[in-house]
Amino acid sequence: MSSPKKAADSPKIPIRIMHIKNSVIIVTGASAGIGRATAVALAQSGATVVVTARREERLQALAKETAGSDGRIYPFPGNIQDETFCHQLVAETVERYGRLDVLINNAGLGHKSRIAEMPAADIRTIFDTNVMGLLYTIQAAVPQMKKQGGGQIINVSSIIGQRPIPNGGIYTASKTAVNFISRTLRMELRPYNIKVTLVYPGRTQTEFGDALLGQKGANPAAFGRTSPDKVAQVIVKAIRYGRTEVYVTPTDWLFAHVNRLFPRTTDGLTNFVFTRYLEGKSGKIGHDT
Numbered sequence: 001m002s003s004p005k006k007a008a009d010s011p012k013i014p015i016r017i018m019h020i021k022n023s024v025i026i027v028t029g030a031s032a033g034i035g036r037a038t039a040v041a042l043a044q045s046g047a048t049v050v051v052t053a054r055r056e057e058r059l060q061a062l063a064k065e066t067a068g069s070d071g072r073i074y075p076f077p078g079n080i081q082d083e084t085f086c087h088q089l090v091a092e093t094v095e096r097y098g099r100l101d102v103l104i105n106n107a108g109l110g111h112k113s114r115i116a117e118m119p120a121a122d123i124r125t126i127f128d129t130n131v132m133g134l135l136y137t138i139q140a141a142v143p144q145m146k147k148q149g150g151g152q153i154i155n156v157s158s159i160i161g162q163r164p165i166p167n168g169g170i171y172t173a174s175k176t177a178v179n180f181i182s183r184t185l186r187m188e189l190r191p192y193n194i195k196v197t198l199v200y201p202g203r204t205q206t207e208f209g210d211a212l213l214g215q216k217g218a219n220p221a222a223f224g225r226t227s228p229d230k231v232a233q234v235i236v237k238a239i240r241y242g243r244t245e246v247y248v249t250p251t252d253w254l255f256a257h258v259n260r261l262f263p264r265t266t267d268g269l270t271n272f273v274f275t276r277y278l279e280g281k282s283g284k285i286g287h288d289t
Ligand SMILES: NC(=O)c1ccc[n+]([C@@H]2O[C@H](COP(=O)([O-])OP(=O)(O)OC[C@H]3O[C@@H](n4cnc5c(N)ncnc54)[C@H](OP(=O)(O)O)[C@@H]3O)[C@@H](O)[C@H]2O)c1
Pocket: 028, 029, 030, 031, 032, 033, 034, 035, 052, 053, 054, 055, 056, 078, 079, 080, 081, 106, 107, 108, 109, 110, 129, 156, 157, 158, 159, 200, 201, 202, 203, 204, 205, 206, 207, 208, 209, 211
């Protein structure tokens, strides 16, 4: 144990702690999975959370369910692929609550199909949702954050945005775009006190597998899966401490770093796990359409 003198002498590490209570936060993709769990956790911590997704009834149910919590949930349904809607989302938030402290870009969609065989319409849907939707909300939010003297943008990427997997190539490419957009923004927005955070979830137990384009219901259920509540807690912590890049589990962190050091070995391992082991459990790859 360190003596009181030693503790007093040790250099002070500046730790930013943002108070979530009373902050105004937008969560996209809040009708299910990670977005829903994050909205609940934030409302329970006292935030005002504007939630969006296309399924309005789910957002209304979420607002009802969290009515007794310290914070509040305001549903604003719509399609993130629509630029006008994304600007309305931010404008409505600011008009109702006066500011926007945190934007959480979580809405996202995957697929299961080989790149060479994937219909162009599906490719467009993935990029329109995962990349363009995220860009629209960022472009809508940044002027407001600059005006109010700061804010935070949290972009939900994926562990496989760092390491591609077979049959998920367009999704991983979209998440790689999210990574580079976020890292560039981090530099560009630093002078305005706007933090940019990347979150890298691994396999999480959500509706993601059911929503996949291409082969339906093909997200294999093997492998340890994390709960969306755990990812939500990581996101809440990233807001509190202004984190820059966060992983959800030590295994995810290890996967990303081993991949960087030994890309060829990770290629072989990933190919084996995703093509032979997991596909072996879940059937063939291809398109239902
Ligand atoms: N689950 C995983 O294993 C995993 C792993 C790594 C990263 N992630 C990422 O985590 C994020 C959340 O995914 P999840 O696992 O929670 O999946 P999920 O349960 O399928 O939820 C996806 C959310 O995105 C919304 N969404 C999709 N398209 C939209 C659109 N065009 N406009 C508005 N909202 C839209 C959905 O709402 P509506 O359908 O109601 O519009 C839903 O609320 C995604 O960015 C995903 O890439 C997931």
